[in-house]
Amino acid sequence: MPPAGSLTDEQLRFFDTNGYLVLGSFSSAEEVKAMRDRMAELVDGFDGAGDVFSTKDHRQVKNDFFFKSAENISFFFEEKAFGDDGCLKQAKELSINKVGHALHELDPVFKKFSFGVNVSSLFSSLRYKRPAVIQSMYIFKQPGIGGEVVPHQDNTFLYTDPPSCTGLWLALEDATKTNGCLWAIPGSHKNGLKRRMIRDENDTHFDHPSPTYDLKEFVPLEVKSGDLVVIHGDLIHQSFENLSPVSRHALSLHVIDTEGCEWSKQNWLVYFNTFGEF
Template sequence: MGLIGSLSKEQLNFFDSNGFLVIESFYSSDEVLEMRNRMAELLDGFDAPSSSSIFSTKNQQLTDDYFFESAEKISFFFEEKAFGNDGNLRQPKELSINKVGHALHEIDPIFNKFSNSEKISSIFCSLGYKRPVVIQSMYIFKQPGIGGEVVPHQDNSFLYTEPPSCTGLWLALEDATIINGCLWAIPGSHKNGLVRRFIRDDNGVHFDRNSPSYNQKEFVPLEVKAGTLVVIHGDLIHQSFENKSPTSRHALSLHIVDTDGFEWAKDNWIRRKTAPEPLYVS
């Protein structure tokens, strides 16, 4: 499937039926390389502290003030397996970072350009959004050998509006395969509604209920080439496995919510001091 401008009727029908849409060659190889080179520069300028924040979808109670403050910053999070028993990195920082987030799209001019493009905004015009806002961005590395598993989840759990409006965009910056940890999704699972919420309160963060078990046979792999965009409904059940291969799987992830007629939940983990700007509209 291709996209220049708004989504076609066929694409919208596929998205409505399956809860995801794969758009090949959304950004060119040169544009992908520009983002990857910029991230390499950001990593080069990052001095790994002696006490570092680790990101894990298996134990999200590991969140700390550094994580909460990342909502309006460019922050660096390490893989769970990045450190040895002595507390030191097992390998260079470039091969130890899990992700960088969560305000790349606001602060960095290169990522702002691609996150706020007319091509991005046209998707949300097609989906009926009135005032779409990128609420978070993440550069995900899926490092070779130690790239962590992302357990089955729904994006609306973490970025909730009333009524729900979150849509995820997942841009492959390297080829994503079954071997190096591509996305997997249960087609049509978005039609079953939101399963649980990720709540932030005075005691920290927690889910409001336990996760149901999923039949792994229902998941389908979304193997894509670099430059491909995957549009993900906020209620779609999706996951990715640990990357045990020698090949990384870089990706840029954006999450968008509507702010016209939709209320941002006060118990979301993101609590911004300033209101985000809406997506570019021509």
């Protein structure tokens, strides 16, 4: 059997046409459990010193905590995790929006997955010359308060010249319309990059406002635990709030090509050459 990331011509054609691809059973139940168990341990050891993550409120990307998370394992809370008194409304393990952005580099369990044969064969199939994992996020989409992720293209945040970012989104639980699965506009990756997020000294800004999108154009990507969604860097995708009683854990990796593509120094994330290479 070839590795799970080795794509057939038909899969490559689907990806080229639609800008996304679902690979069923990419990770085994044991691999998923190892990552979930490891994250439970990391959360258990977390002392509560986190920040809020919001894709609706741009203020969060202005701070040092966010910038520094590029090279460590930081915890970000759900926007709705806190009551009016400023205290968490529920246990910390049900309050964290995501953990990032260097799990792939600093944690052995996430490193094993990120640099495993399935992921590396996927980037060989996609004809990457020298792939590098640029960031990793464990996303919780907590029951009841899991925040929405507004429509975006990943190349907005992780720009190379020419663009080369591909997202890998591994479901660590079943993702459904009810608990906030991904939604995407098929073929939207063919319409170019709409805007970039630029880093200033202590801040970031977008070079253009976000276009508005017609909700009717999005299709839901409902997947099972262990399935992988491959996301083209120019694909418009989003996810809605999770108002259900069931969480929707996922691991998201973003990969660029470091040969023939130049990492932009205007990106929020400062790229360390020693990080991320296979």
